[in-house]
Amino acid sequence: xxxxxxxxxxxxxxxxxxxxxxxxxxxxxxxxxxxxxxxxxxxxxxxxxxxxxxxxxxxxxxxxxxxxxxxxxxxxxxxxxxxxxxxxxxxxxxxxxxxxxxxxxxxxxxxxxxxxxxxxxxxxxxxxxxxxxxxxxxxxxxxxxxxxxxxxxxxxxxxxxxxxxxxxxxxxxxxxxxxxxxxxxxxxxxxxxxxxxxxxxxxxxxxxxxxxxxxxxxxxxxxxxxxxxxxxxxx
Amino acid sequence: xxxxxxxxxxxxxxxxxxxxxxxxxxxxxxxxxxxxxxxxxxxxxxxxxxxxxxxxxxxxxxxxxxxxxxxxxxxxxxxxxxxxxxxxxxxxxxxxxxxxxxxxxxxxxxxxxxxxxxxxxxxxxxxxxxxxxxxxxxxxxxxxxxxxxxxxxxxxxxxxxxxxxxxxxxxxxxxxxxxxxxxxxxxxxxxxxxxxxxxxxxxxxxxxx
Amino acid sequence: xxxxxxxxxxxxxxxxxxxxxxxxxxxxxxxxxxxxxxxxxxxxxxxxxxxxxxxxxxxxxxxxxxxxxxxxxxxxxxxxxxxxxxxxxxxxxxxxxxxxxxxxxxxxxxxxxxxxxxxxxxxxxxxxxxxxxxxxxxxxxxxxxxxxxxxxxxxxxxxxxxxxxxxxxxxxxxxxxxxxxxxxxxxxxxxxxxxxxxxxxxxxxxxxxxxxxxxxxxxxxxxxxxxxxxxxxxxxxxxxxxxxxxxxxxxxxxxxxxxxxxxxxxxxxxxxxxxxxxxxxxxxxxxxxxxxxxxxxxxxxxxxxxxxx
Numbered sequence: 001x002x003x004x005x006x007x008x009x010x011x012x013x014x015x016x017x018x019x020x021x022x023x024x025x026x027x028x029x030x031x032x033x034x035x036x037x038x039x040x041x042x043x044x045x046x047x048x049x050x051x052x053x054x055x056x057x058x059x060x061x062x063x064x065x066x067x068x069x070x071x072x073x074x075x076x077x078x079x080x081x082x083x084x085x086x087x088x089x090x091x092x093x094x095x096x097x098x099x100x101x102x103x104x105x106x107x108x109x110x111x112x113x114x115x116x117x118x119x120x121x122x123x124x125x126x127x128x129x130x131x132x133x134x135x136x137x138x139x140x141x142x143x144x145x146x147x148x149x150x151x152x153x154x155x156x157x158x159x160x161x162x163x164x165x166x167x168x169x170x171x172x173x174x175x176x177x178x179x180x181x182x183x184x185x186x187x188x189x190x191x192x193x194x195x196x197x198x199x200x201x202x203x204x205x206x207x208x209x210x211x212x213x214x215x216x217x218x219x220x221x222x223x224x225x226x227x228x229x230x231x232x233x234x235x
Numbered sequence: 236x237x238x239x240x241x242x243x244x245x246x247x248x249x250x251x252x253x254x255x256x257x258x259x260x261x262x263x264x265x266x267x268x269x270x271x272x273x274x275x276x277x278x279x280x281x282x283x284x285x286x287x288x289x290x291x292x293x294x295x296x297x298x299x300x301x302x303x304x305x306x307x308x309x310x311x312x313x314x315x316x317x318x319x320x321x322x323x324x325x326x327x328x329x330x331x332x333x334x335x336x337x338x339x340x341x342x343x344x345x346x347x348x349x350x351x352x353x354x355x356x357x358x359x360x361x362x363x364x365x366x367x368x369x370x371x372x373x374x375x376x377x378x379x380x381x382x383x384x385x386x387x388x389x390x391x392x393x394x395x396x397x398x399x400x401x402x403x404x405x406x407x408x409x410x411x412x413x414x415x416x417x418x419x420x421x422x423x424x425x426x427x428x429x430x431x432x433x434x435x436x437x438x439x440x441x442x443x444x
Numbered sequence: 445x446x447x448x449x450x451x452x453x454x455x456x457x458x459x460x461x462x463x464x465x466x467x468x469x470x471x472x473x474x475x476x477x478x479x480x481x482x483x484x485x486x487x488x489x490x491x492x493x494x495x496x497x498x499x500x501x502x503x504x505x506x507x508x509x510x511x512x513x514x515x516x517x518x519x520x521x522x523x524x525x526x527x528x529x530x531x532x533x534x535x536x537x538x539x540x541x542x543x544x545x546x547x548x549x550x551x552x553x554x555x556x557x558x559x560x561x562x563x564x565x566x567x568x569x570x571x572x573x574x575x576x577x578x579x580x581x582x583x584x585x586x587x588x589x590x591x592x593x594x595x596x597x598x599x600x601x602x603x604x605x606x607x608x609x610x611x612x613x614x615x616x617x618x619x620x621x622x623x624x625x626x627x628x629x630x631x632x633x634x635x636x637x638x639x640x641x642x643x644x645x646x647x648x649x650x651x652x653x654x655x656x657x658x659x660x661x662x663x664x665x666x667x668x669x670x671x672x673x674x675x676x677x678x679x680x681x682x683x684x685x686x687x688x689x690x691x692x693x694x695x696x697x698x699x700x701x702x703x704x705x706x707x708x709x710x711x712x713x714x715x716x717x718x719x720x721x722x723x724x725x726x727x728x729x730x731x732x733x734x735x736x737x738x739x740x741x742x743x744x745x746x747x748x749x750x751x752x753x
Contacts, residue, residue: 184623214743400555
């Protein structure tokens with residue numbers, strides 16, 4: 001083998017060593033050969049420079065603006081699923097309904113007249129006609145259910161999310177380690193028992209805010225457990 | 236960024252918006268969308284390399300977010316939770332498309348294609364000859380598996396142990412795929428530069444092998 | 445049966461369960477032998493131990509992800525993380541990673557990797573013992589194994605599905621999640637949030653400013669004094685809540701149980717029912733000078749506040 005051949009082979013071996021150490025060097029590991037060889041070999045120095053440039057340029061990429069139609073589509077889906085409340089609450093809802101200053105003036109006039117009429121009715125009607133709220137002695141009535149959810153104890157979107165996740169989980173659970181599957185199953189069973197218990201009370205007392213809050217909380221916990229189960233990819 | 240500032244001054248922090256969104260407040264949903272839409276869309280675009288897919292996935296990610304927002308308990312930062320959700324949505328989509336390259340299962344290193352390098356090649360560095368548009372285009376053309384690791388690590392700042400958990404591979408695998416992704420990008424950028432040159436005609440030396 | 449037979453039977457000790465001495469001895473031997481079976485099984489597969497030491501900064505972040513097997517994390521006074529782990533199968537490996545790669549690590553990550561999904565539970569088991577700087581922050585996920593943490597002053601996020609979690613002498617912010625496992629917190633000096641579904645949550649000697657616990661069917665127990673100005677929030681569905689407080693405990697109580705019973709060894713204020721359901725009651729009470737705030741909420745479990753002697 002000629003001297004030139006030996007020299008070429010040695011150079012290629014050095015470049016091959018550089019290639020082998022380069023990934024670790026770029027990850028921050030201690031590879032002194034990489035810097036040493038890059039100082040001697042112009043071609044490998046170019047490779048190193050290029051990769052460092054790619055890495056640094058990629059870190060500060062500007063964000064891209066999505067098309068405006070996205071929100072329209074998302075909003076429509078949320079409304080169809082009942083996740084967005086259909087009614088606005090309180091004063092904002094009234095103001096939106098009328099839409100502009102002229103409407104507000106009309107609303108104020110109408111509202112004043114309605115209040116006066118109501119006061120008149122209360123004062124003039126016989127007391128026996130007035131309905132009493134059926135409460136037990138010494139018991140304060142429970143706070144009314146929030147507007148917009150009068151007929152639904154739990155947000156429909158949350159119930160649907162939980163139902164969808166449960167369907168996905170039933171398929172996925174077959175692939176889980178039996179021990180892990182049992183743990184999740186027992187947890188979900190406990191939550192289902194709580195949901196059933198709260199739901200029974202809500203069915204009897206629909207305006208019971210505390211029971212509804214517990215019921216919602218139980219669904220949220222169940223969603224969290226299902227999410228943990230679905231994201232579990234341990235082997 | 237001006238619309239983001241508007242959201243911040245008008246509404247409140249993410250936690251207040253989330254609390255309102257959990258009660259079905261449309262304005263809160265809209266504000267959360269405004270605050271995070273560019274980050275989500277950019278991530279979807281970078282991981283898919285396709286505008287139409289990125290739009291669909293952004294929409295899907297936000298719908299999932301708003302459906303699940305009742306389950307957010309504030310244990311982690313909302314942006315972290317959202318980011319993870321978006322990555323999962325994109326990966327599910329890529330896997331459904333049956334793109335095997337997304338799976339980064341351990342492979343026999345002897346069967347893998349070696350990273351090509353042209354020794355004694357064109358010695359000009361890329362610096363000064365590439366721009367972000369060119370780079371973005373090149374990233375979009377990477378195979379899905381390489382692109383996923385590259386985007387997650389170099390662009391989104393995930394660490395290898397996190398990528399390993401997301402993509403269900405080993406840390407070593409994630410590191411080697413990242414290096415290959417960078418080398419592929421380098422190849423693509425250099426090839427693109429050569430095609431663009433009309434004044435000079437340079438020969439490349441045959442690759443070693 | 446003749447007289448002599450009755451006499452023999454009378455002498456037979458009751459602990460023999462009506463068996464003859466020979467049969468009972470055989471049963472004893474068999475029972476003792478059975479005790480060794482789990483040990484035999486455990487040692488039948490060879491436990492392979494490995495260890496590694498990382499040089500770290502004063503307050504590194506330690507992440508660990510495991511499936512089965514006990515994880516113990518203890519504080520020591522060196523700026524190093526010393527890992528000892530034991531595996532039973534070559535199908536199970538541990539990925540160890542540090543950042544940055546050179547110099548003192550700011551982050552150390554350990555991940556159990558199982559190649560054979562059909563491996564048995566024993567084969568999937570990995571035991572970890574970590575000695576870490578006291579100021580370390582932790583993120584430990586152990587699916588079916590127990591997690592034990594001792595004397596850590598950094599923040600700790602601990603997650604298990606079926607395993608129990610035990611935290612002793614921690615002074616950072618602790619978040620503990622388990623689905624089935626019990627959570628034990630002994631002398632926590634920082635903020636604590638504990639969530640379980642079926643498991644119980646037990647506080648002993650807490651001195652931190654904020655204790656929060658929530659479980660569905662487990663029991664919540666709090667033993668010890670309350671910190672002046674502290675915030676204590678315990679919420680349950682079907683399990684009971686029991687507080688064991690010294691006579692000098694000073695707190696403002698806000699408690700509600702929809703269907704369960706309430707009792708207290710401490711005087712509470714006027715009751716004000718806010719629930720139409722029979723037996724439901726909410727108490728807004730105070731004891732001596734109100735300093736700590738205690739919120740107890742159970743749906744159908746009982747709530748008891750005991751005065752310790």
